[in-house]
Amino acid sequence: MRHIAILLPLAALTACHKAPQESDAAAIAQVEAAQKERAPAREISPQVIDFFDITKGKLTGSGCNFVPDNGGMGAVLLAQEDRGIIKLDGAPVILAADKGSAKLPQHGWSHYTGREWALTLTRIDDGKGKTMGVIDSFTGQLIITDADNRPVYNAKGNVQCKPM
Incomplete structure (x- = not known):
């Protein structure tokens, strides 16, 4: 009798479990x-990080600055020892230094990451x-990718590395 009492709930559970219908599949x-679908990549245009951004945000430090070709004289990237800084939509965006990446002169790194x-x-x-003295200057390339690792900015330009 005890065996029947145990088997009845198991039979009831088995009866409740149905294979998915075609519409369910x-x-x-x-x-x-829908979960695999991604929004299209959105190209970005980093803005020049100016003196006011640097003083207001306390963004000083040794490292490398990137100025894109045909972009004037203002840097759009500050690649420092602990952080990389770009400016998007009028606000600085701070990225963490990837200290396992290639080292650049004056404590800069070749890779920085953030949430977006x-x-x-x-x-x-x-x-x-x-x-020239303590300043290293060379031609470089900056590639910025989005959270899905898609390129959204790609420029060649001048890199200047110096103590600050």
């Missing part, structure tokens, strides 16, 4: 497809590098 597939953005600053070996 289609609904599941539709939800999975990551960036890579690399030297372009074209013979244009020079050192």
Whole structure:
């Protein structure tokens, strides 16, 4: 009698569990497809980080500054020992230094990451590098990617590394 009492609840549970219907499988597939869908990559235009941004945000430090070709004289990236700084929509965006990436002169790094953005600053070996006292200058490339690792900004320009 005891065995029957144990088997009855198991039989009831088995009866409640049904295989998914075709419409259930289609609904599941539709939800999975929607979850994999990504919004299109949105190109960004980093703004010049000016003197007021640096003083107001206390953004001073040794490292490298990136100025894109045909971008004037203002840096759009400050690549420092502990952080990388870009300016988007009028506000500085702070990214953490990836201290496992390639080291640049004056305590800069080649890779910085954040929640929404990551960036890579690399030297372009074209013979244009020079050192003047404590300042290293060379041609470089800046690539910024979004949270899905898609490039949203790519520029070549001048990198200047100096103590601050």
